[in-house]
Amino acid sequence: MKIKEKNLTLAQRDATAGLVFILPFVLGLLLVFLPSLIKSISFSLNNIVYETGGYSLEWRGLSYYKNALLEHTTYNKTLVESIISMVVNVPLVLIFSFFMSTLLNSDFKGKTFMQIVVFLPVITASGVLASLNAADVSGGIITSATSGDNVEMQMGSTLVLDLLGLSGALAQYFTTAISKLYEVITSSGIQILIFLAGLRTIPESVYEAATMEGATGWESFWKVTFPMVSPYILINVVYSIVNSLSSNSSPVLGLILETARTGNVDLSLSAAMAFIFCGLELVILAIMVLIVSRIVFYYD
């Protein structure tokens, strides 16, 4: 008996289902994101001539890109500043949030209080509130109490470092870490949340099995906790990098916006600057993802 193969195979049906599920995103790409992106790219490659009723474009090729990198007075500097600040902050944030989430996952008195407190900065320091904090130079309420530029802070940390006998680059890193403490604590909220979510997906039974096999606390951490949490480490690395580079206080972004809105309004230059910046960010991310993916362990 001949059976007509009119129906799709299972694999094909699966694929169609998958595509249907991600349809919202694809629509977004096509209707919203890509048109805007392409327009921005074209802005960066053309000079915008404003005419009555609209504008026209004069082709300029890569001249805006060259301008940004070679001629603009502050672009390169701010770019490097942003990246350095990211390289310093992200490891600190990751270490701190991982440490805090393991802490919050265990039981101790005041745990609920701690959970509330730690997540508070996410509410009180996001969006417009973050820029308000950053612009708060007066009365120095937040800044003076907690900044590392505080003289007492610096003397204190130098003392501690002398006692510990650290020197050179390591000491320098520690002083920087301490002076950024406030910044790190308040920007780790999301990461702590994500790590906590990851930690809680590990069933108790796995730990029990490990203890029965004779694993010490240290061993069960590295052989059980760490691998099971690794997908979330990847998310946090990506998110922390993106957040640090595109946060309200990122110097480069400030420069980009400034060029687009104030004084010498130059949309094309701003777009070119933005794309160079994004390109760099993507490269950094790609490298980090490749490195971190090697230690990520998926349950499937």
Added chain:
Amino acid sequence: MSSLVLNPNKKDIERIGTFFYKLFRLIIVIGIAYYIIYPILEKSLSVFMTTENLYDKSVGIIPRDWTLINLKTVISTINFLDSSLNTVLISVIAAITQAISCTLVGYGFARYKFPFKNILFGAVILVLVIPVEVIITPLFLNYRYFDIFGIFKLINGEGINLLDSIWPFLINGITCMGLKNGLYIYLMRQFYRGVPKELEEAAKIDGAGYARTFYEVMFPMGRPILFVVIVLSFVWQWTDSFYASWFYSSGKVLAVQVANLSENLAVAKALTGMDNLDARMASMLNGAGALLLMLPLVIIYSFTHKNLVGGIERSGIVG
């Protein structure tokens, strides 16, 4: 017998270790709590101080004379009632649409194989990475002269103006183009990848199709993370002044009002002939604005934090 006394056994060493650990932990907890709470407390309390108290060096963080006048000034300057209503509407719409769409998309990426999957996921990261500042001008124009494949243009010559309404936020939400949506998709994907395949297979054996499997099995499973996504998107949309200032230029959104507070205050004071706003005063009034903005969020947070931070269940496989 003597060997037991002279040699500390493992248990004793462990006990001492645990004691120091607990001490260390206590110090850290107190230190971090101080760091986070103190600035917020100080800023919030300063809002209730009279102007004299503000400049009086002998007054610490607790006001000597309490007053509500600062709050009143700020409330009237920012059109509190109107702005709040708008903000609630926008934030709720954004939160719900984003949560649903991102879950669907994250699930699709996690569980199904289809052509271009990797490229499309790369696009997700791209959307997350590219700061909205870069595409905001074309995006704004897009919503100003909104058009789907030229249909509207045919009708009235230039497309429809969707600004100053909830439409940009609605469309952004449904299509996963909102604030930090790439993160939610990524989060959902990582979560669903960690769910054992046996659950879906069981559903399939019981005769459920794709939609049913998702709706009755996978969606409820993702509830804890879904909750996180809803709360996060609500909070971020609530405090966002960037999208709001572009898409809702009539300005009656809480975050935007707070952002523009200093300007608006200066204008108001100039009109009424009051003294100039100096830095300390401005900082305090900004603090009042921030307080008003934060307060609803903190209230919501106090009711939901148990679910948020403490409610992630174990995997659904038993035995």
